[in-house]
Amino acid sequence: MxxxxxxxxxxxxxxxxxxxxxxxxxxxxxxxxxxxxxxxxxxxxxxxxxxxxxxxxxxxxxxxxxxxxxxxxxxxxxxxxxxxxxxxxxxxxxxxxxxxxxxxxxxxxxxxxxxxxxxxxxxxxxxxxxxxxxxxxxxKPAINIMPNVFYNEIDGYTIRVKSKKAMDDGREMLKDVMIYNHSDNNGNLQVTVADSGIMSLSKDKTYFSIKLFNGV
Structure with a gap:
């Protein structure tokens, strides 16, 4: 057995x-x-x-x-x-x-x-x-933003970038940035367009900031 x-x-x-x-x-x-x-x-x-x-x-x-x-x-x-x-x-x-x-x-x-x-x-x-x-x-706050994909995880805003490029300091450069402001619930009337931008995190890690270049 x-x-x-x-x-x-x-x-x-x-x-x-x-x-x-x-x-x-x-x-x-x-x-x-x-x-x-x-x-x-x-x-x-x-x-x-x-x-x-x-x-x-x-x-x-x-x-x-x-x-x-x-x-x-x-x-x-x-x-x-x-x-x-x-x-x-x-x-x-x-x-x-x-x-x-x-x-x-x-x-x-x-x-x-x-x-x-x-x-x-x-x-x-x-x-x-x-x-x-x-x-x-x-x-790396830009890790969630995919090229040519509308990113809407930030309340009241939608972000789209055409491409991303890694920088030497660990941040990422965003190219052809479009930011839609939906905070007033008025649709896509408020749009910010920039040639490039860098997204970074505040020192206390509570706020995002985006520095845009050649924007309208």
Whole structure:
């Protein structure tokens, strides 16, 4: 019986590890796809990106683990049934409950570990992830403004730039800037157009300022 339990357990662990990393990879790719335009060409150090991906990976573990267990279970018992190993177990007098017993115990252990991970690690990872993302956006306020896309996250204003260029001091030069003032709810009647501009953050990090050049 012990050999049978070891056989089933090792047959389950292999697909579990494989499907877990595949699920984590897919979920992290979703995160990268969401923020790829903001991260590329921003002059961010590799270790900052690595830290950001690390915290993002920690956040997707609770979603990846159930998928991995489900897929690994299907693959394991599918292979056992395909090679008539389940029939061999039953013919030897081993019931399905006895066959599944080591997997049930193993999944219970994983569940306890997942509970501890979600209760103690995920909150810290979330805090560090959003703190790091906020710091990146605070240091480089133009990171949210995409070329040829209307940016309306500032209340009462909509900004569109044609292109951006990184500067030596870490700031970014905005080219062909258009700023629509919607604070009076009068539509697009108040428009400021400038050849270029630099967006920066105040010293207390509470206000944005945009210095425009050759504007009308």
């Amino acid at each position: 012990k050999k049978a339990h070891k056989f089933i357990l090792f047959s389950f662990i292999g697909p579990l590890v494989m499907t877990f990393f595949i699920a984590v990879f897919v979920l992290v790719m979703q995160f990268i796809w969401l923020y790829i335009d903001e991260m590329l060409g921003k002059g961010l150090e590799w270790y900052v990106l690595g830290e950001l991906f690390f915290y993002a990976t920690a956040n997707v573990v609770p979603m990846a683990m159930p998928l991995a267990i489900l897929l690994a279970s299907i693959m394991t018992f599918g292979n056992l049934g395909e090679h008539f190993e389940l029939v061999a177990f039953k013919s030897a007098g081993i019931s399905l409950q006895q066959i599944m017993k080591p997997l049930i115990l193993f999944v219970i252990i994983i569940s306890i570990g997942a509970f501890y991970f979600a209760n103690n690690v995920i909150p810290v990872a979330n805090l560090k992830f959003y703190s790091l993302l906020y710091d990146i956006r605070s240091q």
